[in-house]
Amino acid sequence: MADLSTCPPLTRESVEAAYTLVKPFVHRTPVLTSQTLDTIASTPQTNGAAKPSIHLFFKCENQQKIGAFKARGAFHAIQRLFSEVGKEEVQRRGVITHSSGNHAQALAFAAKTFGVPAHIVMPSISTPSKVEGTKSHGANVVFSGSTSQEREVVAAAVIKETNAIFVPPYNHPDILLGQGTASLEFETQVAETANATLDAVLTPLGGGGLLSGTATFFAPTSTRVFGTEPSFQGGDDGRRGLEQGQRIESVETLTIADGLRTPVGPIPWEIIADKKKVAGLYSVTEDEIKAAMKLVLERMKVVIEPSSAVPLAVVLYNEDFRRLVEEEQKGQTWNIGIIFSGGNTTMEAIAELFKAAS
CATH class of the missing domain: 3.40.50.1100 (Rossmann fold)
Structure with missing residues (x-):
């Protein structure tokens, strides 16, 4: 890769410069909404559970060239x-x-x-x-x-x-700056189509390129950025690393969210561990990932891979995150952005994933 000493600084302006380079070669992927999922997200899961008021926006990188961000x-x-x-x-x-x-x-x-x-x-x-x-x-x-x-x-x-x-x-500035261009489009599209700003954006967290790029772009703004992980077999190494105060270097999970089986890289970790840039990391179970994926397919008619479903699963099922939204939104509906990171799966893989529930 390009020498680290010559890389652009990790700033919003560098993401904007990266967009100038990649724009001719990538799709400006659509942003979708779903009133049904807004209702589900804003409904308590059990008696006494959090009752946040949420309006969801989905950045569909599953429709990007090669099917992913x-x-x-x-x-x-x-x-x-x-x-x-x-x-x-x-x-x-x-x-x-x-x-x-x-x-x-x-x-x-x-x-x-x-x-x-x-x-x-x-x-x-x-x-x-x-x-x-x-x-x-x-x-x-x-x-x-x-x-x-x-x-x-x-x-x-x-x-x-x-x-x-x-x-x-x-694990390189040029990679994470490129990934951050999805958020540049996301912010612009929400402003154009809904005349709104995003209160929060959630991305999946594997190696950390997408999350750190997203956090780099939104750092100077009021938009809060959160990372999401699978908890299966220690797949939530980012969350556990924050608790321990140091990056976890090895992960051996076989979570269904196969794009998130890698440990967070050292360069993304420096951004993710900065609370001014990433507001928190949350994890969900395999069943919760499958439930979110099923909702997207059945209610939105959109095909995503399991890794893409992790952020929505956090919004719907992680009570700690839902309680945070309820407490901090101060009576106002939160506009929450979710990046659907990819859609590279098959009918056979989907059928295998859900056959036990049939």
Whole structure:
């Protein structure tokens, strides 16, 4: 990647500059609302439970190119490499990354767009549609184990063999600034369509690129940013890390939210651990993730992957978050933005996910 010493500062202005680079290559994804989900979100789950007043806005990055927000970071990262290393040098050496699927497809697509060879290390348990999507862009896919450590070992071997330039899935300023461009659009679209501002924005938290990019963009504003995680098998490493006062470096969860199986990266962690930038982290169970995903499919007619459902699950089912909203909204309805991070799943995967409930 571009040398850290030459990267733009992590500011709102840098996100705006990143948008200038990525705008020609990505979709301006739609923002949707749902009165039904507003009603559900504003209804107490049990007697005596919190009763917040919530109006939801959904930024549909599931409709982004390659089906996820990751396209933004990939296009920004490669163009920054061109400016730092030179386009011909990047095209000669190629790029490499490791990813469970969405960053894999994003980098493969961006590389193909610019005529750059791409090598992608993917866990052998990756969703088949994500693997095929990555291969469809001409990338060389190499399989690994499921943990981040196993991916990194295989990636290092490929780099030694090919001299390809590593483009991390989340732990680099150029990646998180690119991901932050989704929030730039989000803020603008809510103002344009609803003449409103967002009181809060929730994103999923895996490696932290999307959350830290979102927090970087909204930092100078009154919009509060929250991260959301699966709790299954310690998948809530971000939340637990905040409690312990230090980043947790290893995660081995097999949560259904497969895009969130990685630990928070060191660079995103510095932003996420700053309470002035990220107001809090909340987690939900596998059943709550599935319930939120089901509501989106049935009530909004929108297909998302499990990772995308985590923020909505927090809004609907995490009583600590709901109580916070009720206490701090001071009688006013909160406009809460949720970023649907991706929609890369299959009918077979959805059927398998819900077959026990049928």
